[in-house]
Amino acid sequence: MTTEPSGSVLVLTNAHDVTADVVLRILTDRRVPVVRLDPGTDLHAGASLSAAYREGEQRGTLRTPSRELDLTEVRSVWTRRPSPFDGPPEQGGQDRRFAASQSRWGVGGILATLAGAHYVNHPWDNRAAESKPAQLAAAQRSGLSVPSTLITSDLEQARAFASEQTGGVVYKPLWNTPYTIDGRPQQVWVRQVLPHEITATVALCPHLFQARVAKAFDVRVTAVGDRLFAVRIASPHLDWRQRQSLMKCTPIAVPDQVGRAVSAYLGIFRLAFGAFDFAVTPAGDWYFLECNPNGQWAWQPEPVTDSIARAIADRLQKGPEA
Structure with a gap:
């Protein structure tokens, strides 16, 4: 018999992130406690964050206008789309730049070092995985074909x-x-x-x-741990993002070899989530284009979006056991 992990899920994102709302509704239905925070803005609007480091002990407290969270009891952190650390809006010039940099390294450092918490994804791993040269090198090491x-x-x-x-x-x-x-x-x-x-x-x-890959179609593979959700994308544009209203998405199976390579890629960057883009040739060859470690996914067909949301909720709910 497994014991349900305790503690809250901390979601770092902006107030307008409707994609996060999809997962938060699932966690709420499961009665998983959730605290939502946009550190770049909320800490200038009534919230506060403190951390203490004493011999053999690390503790911290997050206070918002509605609740207080013991940071040692956070089971998971979902790094979604937090606002940048721009500093207090009432300040200007070098004072605001100073406060912004102190927040980036202070607040960002505290939230990135919560002992025992499971990160989806860790913000430092996200940053490393956003580099295009690093992506290409990792894709080659993982066995993916790269143009x-x-x-x-x-x-x-x-x-x-x-x-x-x-x-x-x-x-x-x-x-x-x-x-x-x-x-x-x-x-x-x-x-x-x-x-x-x-x-x-x-x-x-x-x-x-x-x-340029002579492609028959594009594929988006959304990876949540070892669970893969893929859609075939038909679009009149070279870059399907240009007018998403014109594209058509249908579920597609991921070849075993590509699936193993995707898993290896995630391991290189220590990612729990990744949004992979592929170009597929008429002969069926899959070419890696990029991987957004924090890509959007709620634009996909509703059954796919729902499956991805539940997979993310599962990881956040399980915490370190995921």
Whole structure:
């Protein structure tokens, strides 16, 4: 007979995260205690966090306007989409920057070192797994097929690489950096580029160029531990994220070899969750494109979304036993 783990589930996310709400409803129905916190904003709006380190002991307390949480009793931490540590809004200049950095390292450090808690995912592991070069290296080590890729700021190398790829090349940013034009947010989508379109401005920063996969369709594989949930994506766009209203998703089985490689990939980064994107050729070859360690998943068909939500809830409920 197994004993139900005790303690609360701590969910770190912003107030507008509707994806988190899907899982929280399941945990509430199961009568699992949950505390939701957006540390970047809530700690400037009535919440407080303290940690004490004494010989042989580490304790901490989180207080919100509605409850008090003993941090030694946290069974799981779900790092979803917390707001950045921007500092107190009433401060400005270097005072706000100082407070923001102290919060990032102080509050962030406390919440990342809760002894005995199970993390989905640990924030430091998330950060390591967000690096595109690290993703490509891990995918190769795991046995996944990776399209030929070049990361460079050298114009000649970039043009030579683009000319060598018979199926063409695509450009994708190494990081989703916020960018606005006339105050309007802009998004850099994956797009095909021709050699002559690569100009001397490539020297301003590293660029990622990748051989274009002659794909029949895309696949999103959402991994929650050893449980895989995959959908085939049909879209008129090279980057299906560009207009999700035009894509069609249907469940698809994951080949055993790909499933084993996905498990190995998660192990390299110590992830409990990962959202993998693949391009599949007409011959049935699966090419790894990227893995978002904290990717969105509630846009998938309702049965798939519900299964993913329950798998995440299971891990959070089990805590260290997951």
